[in-house]
Amino acid sequence: MPLSRRGSGSITLASGQTLAIHTRTHDEEDLPHATKKTMADHLRKYEALFTLTPQRMRMIVEAFKEALELGLEKPSQVVPMIPTFVFGWPTGKETGDFIAVDLGGTNLRVCLVTLQGDGKFEITQSKYRLTEEQKQDDGQKLFDFCAECLRTFIDTNSSEPDGVLTPGEILPLGFTFSYPCTQERIDHGVLIRWTKGFGSPNTEGRDVAAMFNESIEKYQLPVKLTALINDTTGTLIASHYVNPRTKIACIFGTGCNAAYMEHVRDSDKIKSMGITDDVDMAINCEWGAFDSFVHEHLPRTKYDIIVDESSNKPAEQSFEKLISGRYLGEILRLVICELVDEGVLFLGQNTYKIEKPYVIDTAFLSLMESDPTDELLMIIGIFNHFFALETTLAERQFFRALAKLIGRRAARLSACGIAAIVSKMGYLDEGCSVGADGSLYNKYPGFADRIHEGLQDIFGEKGRNIVTHHAEDGSGVGSAIIAAMTKIRKEAGLYPNV
Numbered sequence: 001m002p003l004s005r006r007g008s009g010s011i012t013l014a015s016g017q018t019l020a021i022h023t024r025t026h027d028e029e030d031l032p033h034a035t036k037k038t039m040a041d042h043l044r045k046y047e048a049l050f051t052l053t054p055q056r057m058r059m060i061v062e063a064f065k066e067a068l069e070l071g072l073e074k075p076s077q078v079v080p081m082i083p084t085f086v087f088g089w090p091t092g093k094e095t096g097d098f099i100a101v102d103l104g105g106t107n108l109r110v111c112l113v114t115l116q117g118d119g120k121f122e123i124t125q126s127k128y129r130l131t132e133e134q135k136q137d138d139g140q141k142l143f144d145f146c147a148e149c150l151r152t153f154i155d156t157n158s159s160e161p162d163g164v165l166t167p168g169e170i171l172p173l174g175f176t177f178s179y180p181c182t183q184e185r186i187d188h189g190v191l192i193r194w195t196k197g198f199g200s201p202n203t204e205g206r207d208v209a210a211m212f213n214e215s216i217e218k219y220q221l222p223v224k225l226t227a228l229i230n231d232t233t234g235t236l237i238a239s240h241y242v243n244p245r246t247k248i249a250c251i252f253g254t255g256c257n258a259a260y261m262e263h264v265r266d267s268d269k270i271k272s273m274g275i276t277d278d279v280d281m282a283i284n285c286e287w288g289a290f291d292s293f294v295h296e297h298l299p300r301t302k303y304d305i306i307v308d309e310s311s312n313k314p315a316e317q318s319f320e321k322l323i324s325g326r327y328l329g330e331i332l333r334l335v336i337c338e339l340v341d342e343g344v345l346f347l348g349q350n351t352y353k354i355e356k357p358y359v360i361d362t363a364f365l366s367l368m369e370s371d372p373t374d375e376l377l378m379i380i381g382i383f384n385h386f387f388a389l390e391t392t393l394a395e396r397q398f399f400r401a402l403a404k405l406i407g408r409r410a411a412r413l414s415a416c417g418i419a420a421i422v423s424k425m426g427y428l429d430e431g432c433s434v435g436a437d438g439s440l441y442n443k444y445p446g447f448a449d450r451i452h453e454g455l456q457d458i459f460g461e462k463g464r465n466i467v468t469h470h471a472e473d474g475s476g477v478g479s480a481i482i483a484a485m486t487k488i489r490k491e492a493g494l495y496p497n498v
C-alpha cells in the first residue's frame, strides 16, 4: 500500500460557498492515472496553443488600433466606439445626492450617493442577485425588477430617522447599464446586443432608458433618469475624480471593456452629430467585440471556438470570450474533457459531473493558481468536492499550469487592448494610469502583474509608464458624478438637448 497522507480545512469562495477540503494523497494508487511524464507532454502542446509571443501581441495591437479608429470614423462598426455624451473630466465641484442603479452581469445594485465635493463621497447601497431565469425573461420584466428593488431601497432609506431621502423630493438617477448601447443623448440608449449570457427578448434594438422609465413610472418612483452609463465610463470618471492621472478605464469581470476620453476633433462620427471640435467626450469602446464575425486577428484555439459556437451569441464578443471571467473556466473545462475523451485523465472514474458546461467557475482557476501547498491540496479539494474525482499530483500540477496558461493569455490580450488605446492617444511617453475593476482584475492572482508584463513586451521599457490600479466604484460613485456633471452642463446651456 502506498503511503497515504490526510488533512482537512476549508475555504470560502467568492460566491460565498464554503469549500471543505479533505485531503488524501497517495500517488501511485489503485486507479489508472496519467503519469507525470504524459502530463508534461500534454502541457507542452497547450503551452504552444495558449502562449502569445511579443511579436504576435504587437500585431494584435496594430489591428486593434485600426478597429478603434474605424469605429470613431463611422457608425455601426464591429468595435462601435460609442460616444457617451460625458463631456470632459469632472472638476471635483460636483455635489449633491444621487441614486445609482447598476444592472451588471451578476447583480443588481442600488445606491444612494452623496457627493461632498473635492473627491469625497458617501454611499449607501443594497445588492440583489439576478437569477439565470431573469437574464432570459422578457426585457420589460427585468426593468420592472430593477424598479421594484429601487422601490424597496427608497422605502427603507426614507423611513430611517436620519435618512437622506426627503418625502416629495425627486432625485437624479444614474443608470449603469453595462451592455453595448448606441446613444443619441445621455439619457437614451438603444441596446445593440446582449452580452455576458443575457438574452431577454424584446430588448435588443430598443431604447432601454425608455423601458426603464416605463417601469419607474409604474412603480411611481421619485427619481428622474438623468444619465444612462456604461460601467467603464463610470469607472473612468470616478477614477479620474480621485486620481487625475487616470486616462483609461477597463473592466475585467464577467465581461470586458474599456473607456477613455477622446478629442471630438479626431472623430468624424461625433463631429457629424453637431458637436464642436474643441471639446472632449468619453468613449465607451465596447472592445469586447474586437475581431467578432471575421475572426482574423485573435489566436482562437479549438476550445475558444467551441465556447463561441455553443454560446447564446455565436460569432459575437470574440475578444471578450478569450478574456472575461464568464468564459475562462469553461475553456479549462473543455481541455480537461478532451483529455478525458482521449483516455488520458480519470480513467475508471465517473466524469459526468465535470462534463456539464460551465461547471468550472473562473474562481476555481484563481484558487488553483494560488494553492500554496506542495501537494496542491486546494486542487484536490476542488476536484473531490465539486466533481467527485480523485487526482494525482502530476494531474494537479498540470491543471494548475493550464489555469496559468489561460489566465496569462487573458491578461496579455487585455494588455493588447490597453496598448491600442495608449498608442492611438499617444500616452506612452508621458505615461498614464489605467483604472481597472472587475472580479478578474481584483481577484485573479497576478492578473495585474501579467498585464504590466504584457505592456512591456509590447512597448519595451517604456511600457512601464502605463500602470493599472484598482479603480474607484464606477457604477455607483461614477454614475453619480456623471449625473451631477450632466445637470451642471445642461444648466450651463452646453448641449442641453443631448
Ligand code: BGC
Pocket: 105, 177, 178, 179, 180, 195, 196, 230, 231, 232, 251, 253, 254, 255, 256, 257, 258, 286, 288, 320
Ligand atoms: C459589455 C460592456 C461592459 C463589459 C463589462 C461587456 O459584455 O458589452 O458594455 O462594459 O461587459 O461589464
